[in-house]
Amino acid sequence: MSLSGEKGRYRKQELKSMAMDWLARRGVSVADMAALVYEIQKEYIPGLSLDGCRESVERVLEKREVQNAVFTGLTLDTLAEQRLVSEPLLDMLQRDDGLYGIDEILALSVVNIYGSIGLTNFGYLDKVKMGIIGVVNQHKGPQVNTFLDDIVAAIAAAAAARMAHRARDMEEEKEQQLPPA
Numbered sequence: 649m650s651l652s653g654e655k656g657r658y659r660k661q662e663l664k665s666m667a668m669d670w671l672a673r674r675g676v677s678v679a680d681m682a683a684l685v686y687e688i689q690k691e692y693i694p695g696l697s698l699d700g701c702r703e704s705v706e707r708v709l710e711k712r713e714v715q716n717a718v719f720t721g722l723t724l725d726t727l728a729e730q731r732l733v734s735e736p737l738l739d740m741l742q743r744d745d746g747l748y749g750i751d752e753i754l755a756l757s758v759v760n761i762y763g764s765i766g767l768t769n770f771g772y773l774d775k776v777k778m779g780i781i782g783v784v785n786q787h788k789g790p791q792v793n794t795f796l797d798d799i800v801a802a803i804a805a806a807a808a809a810r811m812a813h814r815a816r817d818m819e820e821e822k823e824q825q826l827p828p829a
């Protein structure tokens with residue numbers, strides 16, 4: 649990595665909408681990810697709304713490390729699908745080899761953005777294969793989703809962690825505003 653200060657061709661907001669397009673083309677919408685956030689946070693945040701979850705997913709997608717994980721992971725999935733990856737990697741990606749592990753490693757760059765609670769959420773989503781994660785994970789046929797399922801779980805986990813932190817911040821702010829007893 650170098651920090652030459654050279655600006656890339658794309659701006660952050662543009663990268664966000666490109667990341668959303670890439671995910672949508674692979675079968676995952678912001679609404680799908682918002683539904684995961686809702687499921688994992690509904691017990692903990694009173695009055696949680698799907699709109700709020702959706703907003704949190706969108707905010708996560710504004711982060712460069714998230715956008716970069718989407719572009720990198722989905723490029724590898726697509727190249728494997730087109731058989732444009734060399735062996736033995738092609739075989740591992742096409743079979744979604746459980747011992748490959750780099751798909752989870754890439755997802756961790758997203759999971760950790762809002763602290764370690766993201767890791768707990770990610771582990772849970774990965775284990776129960778909730779909602780859209782189960783759908784992309786079970787996908788049989790020509791589409792390779794080796795990276796997609798982990799990236800989607802990671803985005804939802806990060807968005808949920810973000811909401812958990814914000815809910816606590818708001819509670820504390822409210823406490824501070826109470827008149828002295």
Ligand code: MG
Nearest residue numbers: 751794795798
């Ligand atoms: Mg995977």
